[in-house]
Amino acid sequence: MTTIQETPPAGVSMESVLADFTRKYPCYQASYALDQLRTREYARLDRRGHAYLDYTGGGLYAERQVLEHQGLLLNNVYGNPHSINPTSSLATEMVEKSRRYVLEFFNASPEEYAVIFTANASGALKLVGESYPFNPGSQLLLTFDNHNSVNGIREFARARSARLTYLAMSAPDLRMDENLLLSYLESADPHQNNLFAFPAQSNFSGVQHSLEWITAAQQRGWDVIADCAAFVATNRLDLSRWHPDFVPLSFYKMFGYPTGLGCLLARKTALEKLHRPWFSGGSVFAASVRGDAYYLADNEAGYEDGTVNYLDIPAVEIGLQHLNATGIDLIHERVMCLTGWLLETLQSLRHKNGTPLVKIYGPQDTHMRGGTIPLNILDPDGKVIDERIIEQAAMERLISIRTGCFCNPGAGEIAFNLPKAALGGMFAGGERLGYDEYLALLGLPSSGALRVSLGLVTNFADVYRFVEMTCTFLDRFPESIPLKPRTHC
Numbered sequence: 001m002t003t004i005q006e007t008p009p010a011g012v013s014m015e016s017v018l019a020d021f022t023r024k025y026p027c028y029q030a031s032y033a034l035d036q037l038r039t040r041e042y043a044r045l046d047r048r049g050h051a052y053l054d055y056t057g058g059g060l061y062a063e064r065q066v067l068e069h070q071g072l073l074l075n076n077v078y079g080n081p082h083s084i085n086p087t088s089s090l091a092t093e094m095v096e097k098s099r100r101y102v103l104e105f106f107n108a109s110p111e112e113y114a115v116i117f118t119a120n121a122s123g124a125l126k127l128v129g130e131s132y133p134f135n136p137g138s139q140l141l142l143t144f145d146n147h148n149s150v151n152g153i154r155e156f157a158r159a160r161s162a163r164l165t166y167l168a169m170s171a172p173d174l175r176m177d178e179n180l181l182l183s184y185l186e187s188a189d190p191h192q193n194n195l196f197a198f199p200a201q202s203n204f205s206g207v208q209h210s211l212e213w214i215t216a217a218q219q220r221g222w223d224v225i226a227d228c229a230a231f232v233a234t235n236r237l238d239l240s241r242w243h244p245d246f247v248p249l250s251f252y253k254m255f256g257y258p259t260g261l262g263c264l265l266a267r268k269t270a271l272e273k274l275h276r277p278w279f280s281g282g283s284v285f286a287a288s289v290r291g292d293a294y295y296l297a298d299n300e301a302g303y304e305d306g307t308v309n310y311l312d313i314p315a316v317e318i319g320l321q322h323l324n325a326t327g328i329d330l331i332h333e334r335v336m337c338l339t340g341w342l343l344e345t346l347q348s349l350r351h352k353n354g355t356p357l358v359k360i361y362g363p364q365d366t367h368m369r370g371g372t373i374p375l376n377i378l379d380p381d382g383k384v385i386d387e388r389i390i391e392q393a394a395m396e397r398l399i400s401i402r403t404g405c406f407c408n409p410g411a412g413e414i415a416f417n418l419p420k421a422a423l424g425g426m427f428a429g430g431e432r433l434g435y436d437e438y439l440a441l442l443g444l445p446s447s448g449a450l451r452v453s454l455g456l457v458t459n460f461a462d463v464y465r466f467v468e469m470t471c472t473f474l475d476r477f478p479e480s481i482p483l484k485p486r487t488h489c
């Protein structure tokens with residue numbers, strides 16, 4: 001059974017809240033195996049008293065992942081895989097085994113897809129951006145809610161004079177108008193190189209865009225990046241059903257350990273189209289100094305610069321097996337039960353004067369969304385309370401949430417209705433201002449939000465604790481307190 005140690009919101013017994021919740025969401029108790037898993041493998045969370053609600057920032061690892069990986073390292077000798085000596089061969093074998101398992105996990109055919117190990121999802125996106133054959137006839141189409149690591153591709157496109165288009169979502173649900181998208185997709189010259197990128201799940205709003213967009217775009221002459229970094233930790237990605245050209249992801253977001261590893265799942269036909277801007281140790285088949293030429297290695301090897309992280313890559317298979325054994329669908333079910341409850345509960349909170357305590361950005365229910373909820377807490381006059389004040393209150397209660405704009409400026413600009421002219425003004429002087437100076441320029445008390453994100457072993461007590469902290473702001477105009485200056489959004 002889930003135990004709740006904290007005091008419930010005034011006048012309501014915590015047992016009755018939990019009883020109501022499980023009555024309404026019977027799937028929660030059906031996922032009791034996750035409570036057992038938490039007790040067995042994630043005991044450090046409760047031992048240290050943490051309510052961890054930043055799974056979109058980073059996932060958490062099970063103890064056995066670390067122990068199993070440690071066992072491999074302590075009982076074997078691995079050498080640099082760029083040789084064929086015994087220790088090198090062993091490392092190569094482990095790297096290739098992990099690579100095969102990544103394909104298996106995502107149900108991707110090895111004939112169709114290559115797995116390129118990278119440092120993280122950003123590294124995977126940079127590989128595509130720097131190598132994509134943009135030219136003056138090409139297009140880059142981006143949705144507003146892309147992560148900055150996708151937005152950055154526009155600089156490669158711009159340098160090669162490709163046309164750049166951003167498609168805005170509309171507030172309040174932060175979803176795209178599909179007809180608008182289709183009309184833009186139609187506009188491409190299919191004989192040119194056209195790249196369309198969107199997040200399978202927005203790391204800002206939790207919105208899940210339709211994966212049907214992949215085929216729709218490909219049929220109209222686009223190559224497609226489906227950014228799955230925020231999607232795959234709690235959703236099944238079946239690459240025998242969906243066939244995006246490029247899928248960037250970070251493994252630590254899925255299962256917490258190790259950090260520093262991600263991959264680009266790339267269709268082999270799409271890879272043939274790319275032109276790497278350089279070569280390096282590891283990525284060449286042959287290179288000559290006197291001959292001043294090189295041949296790139298085939299498939300993934302041509303994209304893995306230098307020595308791969310051969311000691312940590314075996315931990316990727318361990319992590320994926322852990323997710324498989326736990327059941328990605330079970331995790332998804334539980335996350336959605338808790339997300340449903342949290343959305344309903346936060347929306348129901350009212351100050352005594354009847355004004356809402358919480359403003360949630362993006363979808364207000366669980367339809368086509370994941371367990372990521374951006375929000376602000378409001379005072380009784382309906383004004384946003386600076387998210388740094390809330391962050392401090394959360395920190396005092398050992399609640400880990402994310403604040404700011406989550407490296408997703410486009411979604412934030414729409415959610416907070418920030419005007420283009422003012423945003424352009426931020427960059428007009430060519431001089432970087434401080435965070436508070438930007439706020440003054442935009443005429444805002446705060447340009448950030450709070451983000452609560454649920455994952456593998458989130459339980460009712462975690463989300464309850466967040467609600468409880470939120471309730472401490474009922475009927476309050478918090479005094480201004482010294483706030484730490486922000487260093488980035």
Ligand SMILES: Cc1ncc(COP(=O)(O)O)c(C=O)c1O
Nearest residue numbers: 120121122147149203229230250
């Ligand atoms: C949707 C999305 N894409 C890309 C990234 C970048 O991931 P990383 O920082 O691991 O490179 C993130 C990180 O939060 C993300 O949520």
